[in-house]
């Protein structure tokens with residue numbers, strides 16, 4: 001076996017994790033508005049069958065407040081500032097050059113996971129540059145956040161590893177922590193696992209583009 005070799009790590013995927021400043025105050029201020037939005041959504045449903053779907057599914061403003069829905073809400077402004085600051089930090093770490101273009105939060109939606117079967121399957125956010133999630137409220141056993149290797153070729157092989165390491169691992173997951181923000185490039189698939197205990201997991205998902 002050669003003792004004279006090099007092994008380079010190339011084409012990495014980044015998972016950026018940051019603790020947001022003033023998170024306790026931000027979360028305390030945002031939660032009542034999030035609950036109020038959910039109540040409004042519930043009140044807008046007249047069909048009992050639809051109401052039953054509403055009560056069972058993950059609640060998300062993605063459908064009831066599409067587009068700029070939450071972007072204009074005053075109670076999301078401080079969080080949006082934090083998202084943009086952290087995006088710039090990540091962009092600096094990646095040494096990306098956007099010239100005079102500035103980052104803008106283009107999508108912002110709140111989700112509440114409560115039931116043991118609540119989850120989000122793996123997906124990407126086409127058309128965006130950066131995506132992420134900010135955890136507003138969590139509990140022990142809340143659904144873990146999962147990031148998946150974007151190399152699609154690997155999805156067709158069932159590799160087994162003697163031991164996980166940075167070179168072979170194809171999925172990473174972490175527990176959501178209130179006040180923490182996770183961010184990644186939008187082409188990277190991600191998911192929310194089912195929780196292992198019942199509780200309330202409140203998160204705000206976002207996309208950012210440089211324009």
Ligand SMILES: [Fe+2]
Nearest residue numbers: 123125190205
């Ligand atoms: Fe997502």
